[in-house]
Amino acid sequence: MTLPASELEIHETAAPGGDDSVVNVAGRSPTQLAIARFRADRLSMISFVLTVLIIVCAIAAPILVAVGVLHPNDFNQDLLSDDGVTPSGKFGGVSWSHPFGVDPGAGRDLLSRLMLAITSSLTIALTGTIITVIIGAVLGIVAGFSGGFVDAVVGRIIDLTLSFPQTMMLLALAGPVVQMLRGDVSKVPGLGFLSGPDLSNGLFVIVILAAFGWPPVARVVRGQVLSIREREFIEAARLFGASRSRLYFKEVLPNVWAPVLVYVTLLVPAYISAEAAFNFLGVGIKPPTPTLGNILAESVSYTSADPTYFFLPGILLALIVVVFNLVGDGARDALDPKSHR
Amino acid sequence: MKDEMSDESANAGMVGMAHEMADDRALAARAAGHGAAVAMPGAKPILEVDRLRMYFPVKSPGLFRRTVGQVQAVDGVSFQVAEATSLGLVGESGCGKSTTGRLITRLYKPTGGAIRFEGQDIADAKPAELKPLRREIQMIFQDPYTSLNPRQTVGSIVGAPLAIHKVLPKDKILPRVQELLEIVGLNPEHYNRYPHEFSGGQRQRIGIARALTLQPKLLVADEPVSALDVSIQAQVINLLQDIQNEFGVAFLFIAHDLAIVRHFCPEIAVMYLGKIVEIGDRDSIYSNAHHPYTQALLSAVPDVKQAASGSRIERIRLQGDVPSPIEPPSGCRFRTRCPIAQEICARHEPPLLQIGKRHKVACHFPGRLGQAPREPLTAGLLGVDSEGRPDPGASPSTDLVEQPGYADTWFDLDNKSIGRA
Numbered sequence: 177m178t179l180p181a182s183e184l185e186i187h188e189t190a191a192p193g194g195d196d197s198v199v200n201v202a203g204r205s206p207t208q209l210a211i212a213r214f215r216a217d218r219l220s221m222i223s224f225v226l227t228v229l230i231i232v233c234a235i236a237a238p239i240l241v242a243v244g245v246l247h248p249n250d251f252n253q254d255l256l257s258d259d260g261v262t263p264s265g266k267f268g269g270v271s272w273s274h275p276f277g278v279d280p281g282a283g284r285d286l287l288s289r290l291m292l293a294i295t296s297s298l299t300i301a302l303t304g305t306i307i308t309v310i311i312g313a314v315l316g317i318v319a320g321f322s323g324g325f326v327d328a329v330v331g332r333i334i335d336l337t338l339s340f341p342q343t344m345m346l347l348a349l350a351g352p353v354v355q356m357l358r359g360d361v362s363k364v365p366g367l368g369f370l371s372g373p374d375l376s377n378g379l380f381v382i383v384i385l386a387a388f389g390w391p392p393v394a395r396v397v398r399g400q401v402l403s404i405r406e407r408e409f410i411e412a413a414r415l416f417g418a419s420r421s422r423l424y425f426k427e428v429l430p431n432v433w434a435p436v437l438v439y440v441t442l443l444v445p446a447y448i449s450a451e452a453a454f455n456f457l458g459v460g461i462k463p464p465t466p467t468l469g470n471i472l473a474e475s476v477s478y479t480s481a482d483p484t485y486f487f488l489p490g491i492l493l494a495l496i497v498v499v500f501n502l503v504g505d506g507a508r509d510a511l512d513p514k515s516h517r
Numbered sequence: 518m519k520d521e522m523s524d525e526s527a528n529a530g531m532v533g534m535a536h537e538m539a540d541d542r543a544l545a546a547r548a549a550g551h552g553a554a555v556a557m558p559g560a561k562p563i564l565e566v567d568r569l570r571m572y573f574p575v576k577s578p579g580l581f582r583r584t585v586g587q588v589q590a591v592d593g594v595s596f597q598v599a600e601a602t603s604l605g606l607v608g609e610s611g612c613g614k615s616t617t618g619r620l621i622t623r624l625y626k627p628t629g630g631a632i633r634f635e636g637q638d639i640a641d642a643k644p645a646e647l648k649p650l651r652r653e654i655q656m657i658f659q660d661p662y663t664s665l666n667p668r669q670t671v672g673s674i675v676g677a678p679l680a681i682h683k684v685l686p687k688d689k690i691l692p693r694v695q696e697l698l699e700i701v702g703l704n705p706e707h708y709n710r711y712p713h714e715f716s717g718g719q720r721q722r723i724g725i726a727r728a729l730t731l732q733p734k735l736l737v738a739d740e741p742v743s744a745l746d747v748s749i750q751a752q753v754i755n756l757l758q759d760i761q762n763e764f765g766v767a768f769l770f771i772a773h774d775l776a777i778v779r780h781f782c783p784e785i786a787v788m789y790l791g792k793i794v795e796i797g798d799r800d801s802i803y804s805n806a807h808h809p810y811t812q813a814l815l816s817a818v819p820d821v822k823q824a825a826s827g828s829r830i831e832r833i834r835l836q837g838d839v840p841s842p843i844e845p846p847s848g849c850r851f852r853t854r855c856p857i858a859q860e861i862c863a864r865h866e867p868p869l870l871q872i873g874k875r876h877k878v879a880c881h882f883p884g885r886l887g888q889a890p891r892e893p894l895t896a897g898l899l900g901v902d903s904e905g906r907p908d909p910g911a912s913p914s915t916d917l918v919e920q921p922g923y924a925d926t927w928f929d930l931d932n933k934s935i936g937r938a
Contacts, residue, residue: 205670407663411619412656412724415624416651417644417648
């Protein structure tokens with residue numbers, strides 16, 4: 177006991193009293209540990225901040241349009257040069273009132289259009305991801321936990337879905353399904369206000385993304401569940417007479433969250449670029465409502481006449497995809513400290 | 518030549534004796550009304566397992582999974598566990614010990630046989646009927662690293678049974694959890710920590726606390742210490758003994774460590790390939806083993822005293838591997854590795870004969886190490902000759918059904934007579 181400030185002594189003096197030393201002994205859950213690891217990674221944190229900024233942008237854009245700060249659909253013919261197509265001035269008509277310039281042909285403010293495009297693209301991507309994950313997680317858990325016949329059936333459905341020619345389906349079904357969605361959605365009582373071509377076009381993209389996106393999620397979840405259901409804590413829960421829903425949602429689900437979360441963060445950028453690609457093929461939300469996809473599709477024809485209009489949406493799309501992917505990578509590293517890149 | 522002669526005459530006497538004994542035993546059993554024999558006068562059995570069988574189907578791969586075979590994991594196991602005592606179940610890997618434990622806790626549904634817990638047969642009970650039983654029979658698992666959900670705090674792990682069975686209001690659960698943590702020697706303030714913050718021994722204590730939550734009467738301990746290092750093993754075993762003394766819990770103690778079983782269990786059953794080959798009280802098994810498999814198992818136990826004096830018993834090395842339980846050998850399942858196996862062993866399965874007050878053995882040639890009889894003792898009982906072929910003149914005993922517990926009469930092999938309680 178000659179070491180005055182040793183940990184040993186602190187422990188010994190604190191232990192008999194007890195109360196002071198044991199008040200705050202709350203353990204850190206695996207989730208809290210993962211968050212701590214995530215915060216320690218600088219690149220992930222920068223990407224995370226940017227992701228949050230993008231999401232804030234997406235939420236703010238429609239509000240700013242409603243308030244009258246952004247004007248995505250105002251035509252400014254006076255800002256176009258004499259040919260009536262390309263914007264006058266350098267870099268696509270960049271000015272203080274139009275920091276990103278205006279779009280050729282109509283002279284609409286590009287910043288407003290891009291911000292609103294983020295809103296529609298992110299909405300489609302996030303909704304698609306959520307539906308994908310719900311379908312995938314539920315089918316994966318049921319297949320993995322039940323095994324046997326159910327597992328075999330789900331497995332064959334997965335094979336069937338994966339072997340379907342997705343792009344062909346997309347193009348072939350676009351016309352009739354969009355029509356059907358337009359009619360049906362407006363018939364649902366209380367959803368009349370949702371009708372309109374943007375909604376049915378957007379819904380079609382979401383349906384296609386979810387319908388063909390769930391199999392990998394189901395496979396990942398099923399694989400996890402297969403290893404978890406053999407662990408003894410599942411038997412212990414059964415021994416207490418735990419119900420099926422308790423087994424699924426309290427014992428199994430918290431243990432498959434990590435890979436699902438990683439998959440979600442990687443699915444969002446994939447769906448954002450998928451939406452852009454669909455628009456290129458002529459499927460999806462049509463102008464004048466802006467999406468990253470339809471702005472890009474339109475800008476391709478102006479590569480030489482107005483390079484700013486071509487590059488800005490492209491760079492923005494690339495930035496969003498990269499940032500979301502980096503967050504996903506960071507999440508994977510944080511949730512699975514044993515994996516190495 | 519001379520030796521053989523004398524042996525043969527002696528054996529002839531034995532066979533005759535076996536006949537007499539069989540008749541005598543049958544009479545005794547009939548007098549007892551075929552009821553399961555009482556184990557100990559004072560202690561009534563809390564658990565009685567009667568000819569329990571578990572066959573796992575082996576299925577072909579693919580969508581249409583036909584059953585192509587059966588793994589006979591447990592095949593006709595009978596024993597009793599008395600209140601507040603321990604029965605040790607030993608045997609090598611894959612012999613069906615753990616399956617037996619999981620059948621008794623009804624994690625598996627048995628293929629056949631009866632499991633009577635406090636007189637009630639639970640072998641065919643439906644999930645709804647099982648729920649009250651879950652409070653009475655609990656289990657301690659082998660691996661403390663997989664038996665606790667890593668995403669739940671210790672408090673919710675230990676308190677989960679209380680929440681599921683709604684035995685306590687929500688605000689009373691935490692005090693009870695802390696009480697349980699204190700009983701198993703953990704800091705009660707650690708209830709909101711996660712399993713990964715504890716060592717293996719501490720985790721096993723959490724598992725024990727969880728098993729105790731509903732105050733069970735029977736604990737199935739499935740190799741509770743084999744995943745721990747030796748110094749921790751002793752602590753956990755002592756904890757289990759304290760719990761048994763304090764709460765009067767009966768244990769079915771599954772293990773492969775013979776030294777620990779000897780320390781913990783007054784009664785031991787030795788399993789081989791899904792069957793009990795020898796069962797008896799501690800002394801009968803450890804100093805008076807009559808089955809060649811039990812003798813081989815015991816000779817494999819390292820003994821410090823003998824090693825020090827330099828005079829150790831020669832180890833019996835069993836040849837070959839354990840046969841597949843999908844296609845077990847005909848007759849006696851141990852015969853493929855048995856040093857004293859003969860013709861009859863391939864033809865007939867040896868019945869579990871009671872050879873002491875609390876000692877049963879399933880062997881055609883039961884005897885102490887090196888003193889096995891040359892002629893099968895059981896031939897007369899089975900109505901066959903010493904080679905196992907049917908003997909038209911013999912009158913086979915009809916009372917060889919293996920029941921749990923012990924009878925009041927037995928074959929006294931030393932005195933070649935009928936022993937009585």
